[in-house]
Amino acid sequence: MDAISNFDPHFLLNAFVSLSVAFSLGSLIGVERQIRQRTAGLRTNTLVSVGAAAFIVLANRLEGHSGIVHIAAYVVSGIGFLGAGAIMKEGANITGLNTAATLWGSAAVGVLAGANLAAEALLVALFVLASNTLLRPLVNRINRSPIDEETSEATYRFFVICRGAVQVEMREKLAQELEAIKYPVRDIAQHRFGTTDAEIEATLYATAVDGDELDRMAAQIESWEG
Structure with a gap:
């Protein structure tokens, strides 16, 4: 009712x-x-x-x-x-x-x-x-629109492949060189790459980078022994 x-x-x-x-x-x-x-x-x-x-x-x-x-x-x-x-x-x-x-x-x-x-x-x-x-x-x-690397935010990682015998030296040198160009490393890791080589992965603190500057850094690293 x-x-x-x-x-x-x-x-x-x-x-x-x-x-x-x-x-x-x-x-x-x-x-x-x-x-x-x-x-x-x-x-x-x-x-x-x-x-x-x-x-x-x-x-x-x-x-x-x-x-x-x-x-x-x-x-x-x-x-x-x-x-x-x-x-x-x-x-x-x-x-x-x-x-x-x-x-x-x-x-x-x-x-x-x-x-x-x-x-x-x-x-x-x-x-x-x-x-x-x-x-x-x-x-x-x-x-x-093309990405503007100086204003966009992203996580940037720098990879270096080297001989396993020199990976410790390369790791320290990479961190120092990135620090020198004002891109401090937040985290760095090493992985096996094949049977004799190693891959070094450096994660940067910066969320915005100068692409040309990192390209010059990459070209410089390629000339390193190992």
Whole structure:
């Protein structure tokens, strides 16, 4: 009988409007993802948006505005687990971060729609779409640009292959020479290379280097005995 006594046509209509807004805007975000053949496409983004809105509608129905605040926090943390499932690591490459972030945006749209903030939900949806479309050409242009070694951050390793008999001497000399040109060694290791040679691997502290300077260093090392 509680189901009958809790029936409220006015609130039901309000929930319908909220879920409709979440469905429409989630679908709008999902269409863009589906066109680009992403892991989370039309249905996933729509379901995330509608699901987030449904939880907010429930919280509003049971506890009012205070309930919305509490449930919204749980929605945010819950979407974190869902987004983690969209992130894939293949060797050194990580994919799916943008998809996970888009799901997070869809959840935000749903939360706003469920809280009866349709205009704000529309605004967030437009910004999510703008991030995925308008910024794409800029990202592609940056990715195609040559890498500036003096401003980019990376881990640099210097490799020297030498005769096994002189590897200790070469290791010390390499560390000294790199120190002299202001590239101190953070870590240095030795590995067997074939049956008679050794490979020395020096990891630099520097995250940005002068490529020409290291090239000159490499040419100098090639002239060393051994």
